[in-house]
Amino acid sequence: MKFATLTSCFERLEATSSRNDMTALLARLLAGSAPDEIGIVCYFVLGEIGPGYSGVNLGIGDRTAAAAIALAAGADPASVEAAARELGDYGDAAARLTGRPAEGLAEFFPTAGSLTVADVHRGFMEIARASGPGSADRKTRILAAMLAAATPLERRYLIRLVTGEMRLGAGDMTLLDALAEAFLGSKAQRPHLEHAYNLSSDIGHVARTLQERGLPGVSAISVTLHRPIRPMLTQRVALLSEILERIGSPVIAVEEKYDGERVQAHKDGDDVTLFSRRLSDVTHQYPDIVRHVRRCVTADTAILDGEAVAFDHETGIYRPFQTLMRRRRKHRVREVAGVIPAIYRVFDLLYVNGESYLRRSYPDRRARLEEVLGRDEQISPAGRIVTGDLDGITEFYLSCIERGLEGVVCKSCAEDSFYRAGAREWQWIKWKTDYAPDLSDTLDLVVIGANAGRGKRAGTYGSVLCAAYNNEEDIFQTVCGMGTGFSDADLADLPRRLAGVRVDRRPARVMVNPQAAPDFWFAPAKVVEVLGLEITESPVHTCNWDPERRRGLALRFPRFVRWRDEKSPEVATTVAEVAAMFRRRRGA
Numbered sequence: 013m014k015f016a017t018l019t020s021c022f023e024r025l026e027a028t029s030s031r032n033d034m035t036a037l038l039a040r041l042l043a044g045s046a047p048d049e050i051g052i053v054c055y056f057v058l059g060e061i062g063p064g065y066s067g068v069n070l071g072i073g074d075r076t077a078a079a080a081i082a083l084a085a086g087a088d089p090a091s092v093e094a095a096a097r098e099l100g101d102y103g104d105a106a107a108r109l110t111g112r113p114a115e116g117l118a119e120f121f122p123t124a125g126s127l128t129v130a131d132v133h134r135g136f137m138e139i140a141r142a143s144g145p146g147s148a149d150r151k152t153r154i155l156a157a158m159l160a161a162a163t164p165l166e167r168r169y170l171i172r173l174v175t176g177e178m179r180l181g182a183g184d185m186t187l188l189d190a191l192a193e194a195f196l197g198s199k200a201q202r203p204h205l206e207h208a209y210n211l212s213s214d215i216g217h218v219a220r221t222l223q224e225r226g227l228p229g230v231s232a233i234s235v236t237l238h239r240p241i242r243p244m245l246t247q248r249v250a251l252l253s254e255i256l257e258r259i260g261s262p263v264i265a266v267e268e269k270y271d272g273e274r275v276q277a278h279k280d281g282d283d284v285t286l287f288s289r290r291l292s293d294v295t296h297q298y299p300d301i302v303r304h305v306r307r308c309v310t311a312d313t314a315i316l317d318g319e320a321v322a323f324d325h326e327t328g329i330y331r332p333f334q335t336l337m338r339r340r341r342k343h344r345v346r347e348v349a350g351v352i353p354a355i356y357r358v359f360d361l362l363y364v365n366g367e368s369y370l371r372r373s374y375p376d377r378r379a380r381l382e383e384v385l386g387r388d389e390q391i392s393p394a395g396r397i398v399t400g401d402l403d404g405i406t407e408f409y410l411s412c413i414e415r416g417l418e419g420v421v422c423k424s425c426a427e428d429s430f431y432r433a434g435a436r437e438w439q440w441i442k443w444k445t446d447y448a449p450d451l452s453d454t455l456d457l458v459v460i461g462a463n464a465g466r467g468k469r470a471g472t473y474g475s476v477l478c479a480a481y482n483n484e485e486d487i488f489q490t491v492c493g494m495g496t497g498f499s500d501a502d503l504a505d506l507p508r509r510l511a512g513v514r515v516d517r518r519p520a521r522v523m524v525n526p527q528a529a530p531d532f533w534f535a536p537a538k539v540v541e542v543l544g545l546e547i548t549e550s551p552v553h554t555c556n557w558d559p560e561r562r563r564g565l566a567l568r569f570p571r572f573v574r575w576r577d578e579k580s581p582e583v584a585t586t587v588a589e590v591a592a593m594f595r596r597r598r599g600a
């Protein structure tokens with residue numbers, strides 16, 4: 013496929029204002045892709061270069077991008093940077109350039125004007141492979157060569173792809189719908205594809221398999237070591253007393269809820285890989301956990317699900333999430349790991365010695381986990397009780413809070429308590445009441461717009477517009493504008509934090525009423541944790557929108573708590589959850 017075909021589809025996708033049209037455009041694009049390209053097309057649509065877990069890192073920031081654009085257009089980097097500032101985007105700056113490329117760029121792409129999708133992918137892989145002395149220069153030259161061989165529109169998307177700022181607003185579920193429409197005749201077939209995607213976390217692999225071997229091939233996709241499984245998620249309730257009824261099994265397990273980072277560990281002999289909740293490879297961040305897994309997991313091969321937590325061995329108290337996140341700065345990992353050791357609390361077993369455990373009940377998985385995991389301070393199964401009694405749950409919850417934990421996660425012990433990869437169902441319910449007096453929990457919302465700041469806030473944003481995720485329709489619906497809770501530093505940082513997702517018009521998957529239309533729009537990407545007082549009906553916000561009564565739901569008195577960069581927009585609080593909170597409150 014010509015890269016130009018892809019980029020003209022991108023342009024149309026950006027101009028689309030309905031999710032259905034977006035799916036139809038994507039379905040046509042995918043149906044016209046060759047088997048060796050369809051995977052790449054999927055990654056590019058999502059603004060990625062490969063499956064998230066593959067860890068392909070181009071290592072290109074704005075500076076390198078500017079240098080490459082300058083080289084391709086015979087301009088100087090300062091003028092490229094000025095154009096990018098004026099246009100708000102390096103992609104648009106690249107598209108506008110008209111000069112002649114520097115000498116000697118034809119080495120990689122000899123025939124200008126005929127880039128294919130495969131060429132672009134090959135170029136990206138070359139860029140990713142360049143390492144060691146002189147690599148920055150080599151990366152710049154390869155990118156410049158691609159730009160020199162590209163049309164203006166192609167240049168725009170080449171730059172947006174390499175800098176990670178695609179902003180098409182298509183999510184993985186939209187893409188799965190499009191695949192189902194293109195190859196299985198209807199979106200109704202999406203669940204088959206979604207299942208394979210949940211197990212493999214690689215949409216390109218699902219697409220290739222579907223095109224080559226149809227549904228039987230996709231159904232044969234199974235758990236594979238060193239490929240992350242999409243994690244099972246938790247539900248929430250408004251009252252502790254609802255938990256037993258909701259889960260529906262006579263006894264439940266009540267587990268300690270740790271406030272750390274979700275980590276899925278794959279052990280393959282001595283080879284250990286760790287994945288984050290967003291499925292990226294975080295092995296290098298936790299050398300201590302790698303050692304614990306090697307040392308204490310007795311099975312040859314295993315996949316564990318659990319939480320990496322900072323723990324103070326002197327006081328016996330768990331330390332908060334923020335402490336652990338200080339390890340994020342890669343170059344200091346070893347130094348910081350000495351000061352803030354991470355321990356691993358394992359709450360599930362997904363695979364052992366060649367066998368998938370996803371379709372085993374939670375009690376079976378837990379029993380096997382206890383067999384294969386040698387207990388010690390550094391690594392152990394999650395602490396828990398098994399009970400059918402509300403007082404038992406309450407007491408255990410209070411003892412967790414005393415020990416510095418966040419709360420509890422209650423889990424079904426029924427026969428069908430399978431591990432539901434990627435799903436948020438009633439088998440797992442979290443309970444934490446640390447901040448909101450009225451709401452039982454904070455909400456994780458997606459920032460989709462902002463208003464310009466005035467007075468003291470001139471130069472930054474005055475408030476951000478937040479949305480919940482409607483997982484049935486795969487769209488985002490607004491719940492509140494939020495301007496409080498930010499520190500001065502948070503406020504000053506807003507424009508930088510949101511620059512990469514800014515778009516010119518309302519993204520297709522976002523539903524906003526005209527009264528709430530913000531000054532600036534953002535592609536749904538950034539998740540923020542928000543505390544609020546209560547949920548009320550609203551004629552302005554579109555969350556749970558009732559077209560007849562022209563009413564939605566709003567969160568009153570929203571306050572910023574923290575950014576949740578580890579969460580993708582599709583795991584944000586759902587519209588159904590907000591509606592359930594509202595109904596319960598009214599019933600209370």
Ligand code: AMP
Pocket residue numbers: 245246267268269270271272273274289319359394421442
């Ligand atoms: P939240 O991030 O507040 O939506 O809560 C869900 C998260 O709690 C999961 O993604 C895990 O990272 C974390 N967690 C901590 N302890 C447990 C546990 N025992 N079982 C399941 N999830 C847990």
